[in-house]
Amino acid sequence: MTAARDAGAVLDVLVDRVLAGPRRLGPVRLVCVDGPAGSGKTTTAGRLAAAVAARGHAADVLHLDDLYDGWRGLECSLWPRLAAQVLEPLRRGLPGRYQRFDWPSGRFAEWVDLPVPDVLVLEGCGSARRAADPAATLRVWVEAPDDLRLARGLARDGEAAREHWLTWMADERAHFARERTRVRADVRLDAFGMMTA
Numbered sequence: 001m002t003a004a005r006d007a008g009a010v011l012d013v014l015v016d017r018v019l020a021g022p023r024r025l026g027p028v029r030l031v032c033v034d035g036p037a038g039s040g041k042t043t044t045a046g047r048l049a050a051a052v053a054a055r056g057h058a059a060d061v062l063h064l065d066d067l068y069d070g071w072r073g074l075e076c077s078l079w080p081r082l083a084a085q086v087l088e089p090l091r092r093g094l095p096g097r098y099q100r101f102d103w104p105s106g107r108f109a110e111w112v113d114l115p116v117p118d119v120l121v122l123e124g125c126g127s128a129r130r131a132a133d134p135a136a137t138l139r140v141w142v143e144a145p146d147d148l149r150l151a152r153g154l155a156r157d158g159e160a161a162r163e164h165w166l167t168w169m170a171d172e173r174a175h176f177a178r179e180r181t182r183v184r185a186d187v188r189l190d191a192f193g194m195m196t197a
Contacts, residue, residue, distance in 0.1 A: 010195055026091040028116065028118070031140065034181055036169065041123050045121045058115075062098075069108075070103070071164045099112075146169065
C-alpha cells in the first residue's frame, strides 16, 4: 500500500470516528486539530472537512490563526473570546461570529460569521486544550520535527519572522506540556497524515 493510500485510509478512519461520535457542542460535532506550528494541522483540517462534506455533512474549518492576538496570542484572551464568540453560540444552536486578527496590521479587523455546521474543525495550536474536552467529539494531534516546522514557517512568513517563530515554539512547548495535549489526543498523526503511537 502506498503512503498516499495509507494517508487516505487514515482520513477515512477519522471521518468515520467523527460522524459516529457524539454531538457535544449543541448540534455540532467539534474536531480539534492541534499540534505545534508548521506540523501540518491546516492541511489535515482542510482534508478532514472536505472528506466530511463529501459524505453529505456541512463542515467548516476555523483557524485559530484568525483569533490569536498576534505572536503572543496562544494564551491570554484567545480561549475566552473563542468560547464567547463561537463555541457558546454554537452550543445553543446559533451561528458564531468572531473578529479576525489581521497579522500585517497587528490588530483585530472585520467580523466573520460562522453558520452552524454539522462538523466544526477547530484548527490551531491550543485548540485541544483541556477546556475543549467537554465539547470535543475528536481531538487530533499532528506533529513534525522542529527543523521541518521552522523551515515551513520561515518559507511562509519570511526570514524576518525567525525570532517570532522561535519564541512561539517555546511558548507552545510550555503550553503543550502544561495541557498534556499529545497524551490526551484521541488520534496522533505525523506531518504526512500517518498515525503514530
